[in-house]
Amino acid sequence: MMTNKERYKQAFSTLHASRQISLEGCKMQKKEKSFSLNRFAVVMGALLICCSVFYWSQSVYAYTDATAKVFLEKDIDQTKMDAIQAEIEKLDGVKDVKYISAEQAWEDFQNKYFSGEDAKGLAESFTENPLEDSQNFAMKVLKDADLEKLQKEMEQIDGVRLVSLDKVEE
Amino acid sequence: MRLQTEELMEKYKDNLFAVAFNICKSQADADDVVQDTFLQYHTTDKQFESEQHIKAWLIRVTINKSKNKMTAFWRRHSDNLDDYIETLAFETPESENLLEQVMSLKEKYRIVIHLFYYEDYSVREISEILNVSESNVKVRLTRGRTMLKRLLKEEWNDDDE
Known part of the structure; x- marks a missing residue:
């Protein structure tokens, strides 16, 4: 029934x-x-x-080459990462938000700092990825963005460990 | 928290359609209301406590938009309700009769009945969605049930819930 x-x-x-x-x-x-x-x-x-x-x-804004990096807390699952990315993409003044894994971060670091002949052996001295906690979201920043406000907004996002903003000198 | 609009559409568009249809009594108007509701969600910055909170908000917006549509002076003539009901694929003739009888009730009873029986909301939750007192909701629910009992006879049990 x-x-x-x-x-x-x-x-x-x-x-x-x-x-x-x-x-x-x-x-x-x-x-x-x-x-x-x-x-x-x-x-x-x-x-x-x-x-x-x-x-x-x-629309085409005057985006600079300046980048921001939002470093994530440890042991963040995919769902949380997607939520963080969605939060960042909504902020005024950011564009092209890309996820950088810890492995990619270490590779980028090596390409930037360990590329010379003298520095070749330095990278090989690391047996493990020293940047294993450095997964982050990298993005471009609008030229006229309020960087202080942007930094505060990003720091308040749940799961964000550290925010790094590079201001471009005029 | 926020969820992607597309995900919410996939999950709740039929729920919202049923709510909108309950008020508008028109498939076309209900579709418009559902579209507008998701568009409003998509363009708002509002944060929510949970997915249930989002759903309740969507339903509340749907109800408000449906009521606005009913009072708008440029509202189109309603689609013929009977014609639309004939296009629906009911499992039994009793189901079709139940829907017709519910849709014949006054709007203030229909929507409370729908939120209780279809969306499983409690009296308290319905009062929050409709922004009316709990006692008001109880009265509407009781009267709606009484009317349905009279209209549907054996096809509607006495509620003990």
């Missing part, structure tokens, strides 16, 4: 949203064949707002 909840759910589970519902490019699919001028004006206004939000995020 079905309960009322089971009966209700069985009946209303037949309702499904249209497959056309999507956020892709803020498309507003029209289903009806005709609409009033007022409705047209509202839709065009909403489309304009959607496209403005989309293109604003893609």
